[in-house]
Ligand SMILES: Nc1ncnc2c1ncn2[C@@H]1O[C@H](COP(=O)(O)OP(=O)(O)O)[C@@H](O)[C@H]1O
Ligand code: SF4
């Protein structure tokens with residue numbers, strides 16, 4: 001228990017380091033800008049003409065604090081952190097005067113839902129099939145499945161998503177092409193709405209899964225082909241332990257563990273894929289919001305999303321990290 | 336009494352018999368073909384109730400021989416020729432359908448392997464391993480089985496708490512004892528032990544050896560005991576076979592082999608055992624053991640043998656009985672030693688290879 | 691070197707196929723030097739012509755010949771991937787080697803920084819960067835930034851290889867036999883590390899090209915430099931799918947997918963090469 005506490009302590013530090021570095025890079029990038037973003041943005045809002053002077057002033061102030069045009073860089077940096085701690089990125093420019101945090105709050109559940117489901121599915125599918133392919137390395141069907149998965153794996157998310165879009169909404173229109181749910185439905189916990197959400201999530205999640213599955217497959221297959229020569233597997237096979245038990249409790253169980261660490265290491269990359277997939281399918285998540293914010297030159301929103309994405313991804317990694325020792329009985333001794 | 340090598344002394348008393356057993360590693364990668372002739376024509380038998388030791392330098396093929404008699408063959412290892420018979424199956428091990436072969440595992444034939452660090456599944460508690468290995472042979476209910484396991488541990492003076500532990504929570508010696516308990520639970524006729532004490536420190540090694548000896552005599556199992564450490568053999572084995580470069584070069588009662596080694600290699604091994612108070616420099620062998628991928632023709636020991644003669648370069652000496660229960664394969668040991676065919680089997684592909 | 695290549699080509703299917711695919715891709719990219727058109731000129735040929743004998747891959751709505759566009763796009767895309775991979779290899783080799791050899795506190799600090807870079811999601815950062823730089827975000831700046839952010843994963847890999855090499859027997863024997871450290875590194879370790887560097891080079895090219903395509907498709911790069919992603923971006927801008935000009939998508943997608951598969955095959959062929967070869971070499975003559 002004590003060693004677990006130490007372990008968690010270390011993970012907390014690593015988590016803090018990631019957030020610190022990520023947010024600092026974000027801060028630095030925004031300060032590379034050659035133009036004054038604040039006046040640029042304020043001018044843009046003013047041209048729409050229907051904003052009250054007070055809200056314009058509010059915008060100007062929060063932009064000043066966020067991008068910092070204060071006296072020195074340090075001060076700006078500290079103010080930036082304070083804003084972040086309150087999750088206060090000021091009003092959005094493109095959806096003025098809705099606060100940025102509210103827009104993000106609306107979009108985040110979609111992305112989290114999409115990513116959680118597709119990541120878990122591709123992790124399990126890839127690992128189980130990869131594990132079997134590693135164990136039954138001569139099985140023809142598994143080999144063919146393996147080749148398909150490996151062929152799909154290097155293809156970028158955008159292309160897979162795009163091909164699926166063309167096939168299932170254009171050539172063979174059986175699935176909705178865009179959005180998170182049918183437009184004519186009111187959001188709520190109704191069966192129709194939930195069904196619609198499910199239907200709309202098929203293409204985005206399938207394209208994420210298709211691309212994601214390959215690397216788990218390959219990783220697992222390689223792990224298993226090593227583990228089958230390990231002493232404890234050889235020994236159990238010699239002892240005549242039934243094959244099913246051997247594959248599940250001896251081979252797979254041990255190979256799954258490093259793949260959990262692998263999951264933590266690839267959350268960032270998975271998030272990259274979600275951004276583009278959401279864009280292709282018009283999915284109302286944080287990725288599409290980001291792209292729209294860039295097109296609308298919505299400074300606060302871009303900054304808010306970037307910061308939240310960094311925090312959310314590192315939090316996901318942190319959670320996996322601290323769960324890991326609870327699953328792997330060996331970690332306790334090595335703290 | 337001359338005896339045709341490989342046939343049992345007494346049909347009723349042997350438990351294991353191998354005849355002209357050959358097991359090769361065959362590899363083909365990137366255009367390199369390699370055949371490692373790790374076990375090359377071994378004929379021997381193990382009698383009821385005895386501990387048969389196998390000694391020899393590292394890489395001489397001991398573990399491969401063990402794999403071959405345990406039917407633990409997976410590529411690139413292949414059985415190229417020969418037979419492995421056990422009295423409890425009354426048949427060639429490799430002629431058995433794989434289902435029957437796995438039915439005898441652990442019930443009749445169990446193992447204690449080298450380096451017990453990793454022989455137990457690191458993410459499975461010990462009692463689960465007992466269940467996986469032995470439950471299906473014991474024909475009893477689960478709680479009864481658990482009681483039986485506990486009784487067995489008690490008999491071996493092991494604490495019952497280890498059943499709840501994970502392997503990494505036990506010491507190396509304790510893990511090895513667990514393996515011995517595991518291997519003897521079903522009271523098998525035959526136990527194979529490959530370097531079971533090698534990774535342990537001397538004190539623990541003593542205890543473990545004593546434990547093996549006790550359980551073996553209590554349950555009346557026969558045993559093959561492999562280690563490169565001759566001192567261990569002197570302690571525990573009844574008969575001893577010396578391997579060199581994939582072949583058996585000498586075999587006899589352990590005491591006879593130690594007091595009267597007839598093969599120059601055995602003589603060298605025994606002479607180089609450390610003795611208290613010995614100040615004479617040892618006459619070391621020149622050269623190193625041959626590569627089994629390209630072994631020398633004739634007697635495989637000839638490039639290093641101080642007694643090598645012309646015939647040794649061309650002919651392989653047959654393992655020949657020269658004294659009671661004492662076989663030697665060396666032309667210099669006696670004029671009765673005749674050449675044997677050094678040829679590889681004619682059509683290895685035609686022979687059964689087993690996955 | 692040549693012998694290694696010949697063996698790989700002959701006995702390793704992945705390598706042979708990957709190599710041939712990449713030869714075709716490089717060949718197409720090389721023909722860009724003979725293009726009759728400048729890459730950014732538009733309205734040079736008939737618009738929206740389907741593939742034919744005159745225009746093998748058809749033409750687009752901007753009056754460009756897609757084949758010649760593609761040759762430029764492939765060239766730029768490959769060059770982009772190459773530069774990112776080259777720079778980030780230098781970083782990951784340096785950091786992986788230092789970490790693996792030094793061990794101790796140096797290792798802990800470096801790996802802690804390393805893991806940080808593995809975790810941080812790059813895409814939003816790259817978007818943010820584009821957002822701030824806009825037109826200053828040239829092809830080369832993007833390559834530099836991606837190289838600066840994309841070394842971490844492989845640095846960890848190289849470090850773990852170094853650690854296992856360091857603890858291998860032959861380092862000890864070489865140390866005892868008085869071999870100098872630089873000689874040990876070049877003669878004993880490099881043969882293991884080089885295939886890994888090659889393999890991660892291919893992987894890293896795939897990674898950076900994939901990100902570049904993604905950014906370009908969204909219009910978040912310098913779309914005036916023709917790249918594969920840029921071609922798809924312009925196709926989207928002209929709603930090519932709606933107007934049925936499928937070839938505008940098809941050929942860039944086909945060729946970039948081939949590139950991905952080719953690079954990927956080359957990278958995994960190395961994985962298989964590293965393993966049995968070294969095992970064979972160590973075996974039997976010990
Ligand atoms: N999996 C394998 N593949 C190829 N060659 C092997 C393999 N395992 C062992 N060998 C070779 O077979 C020979 C005998 O090895 P082994 O039976 O393990 O010897 P020992 O147990 O006496 O140390 C050695 O030369 C070794 O290199
Ligand atoms: S047969 Fe010849 S070479 Fe072999 S051990 Fe005897 S004397 Fe030496």
Ligand SMILES: [Mg+2]
Pocket residue numbers: 397398399530
């Ligand atoms: Mg051995």
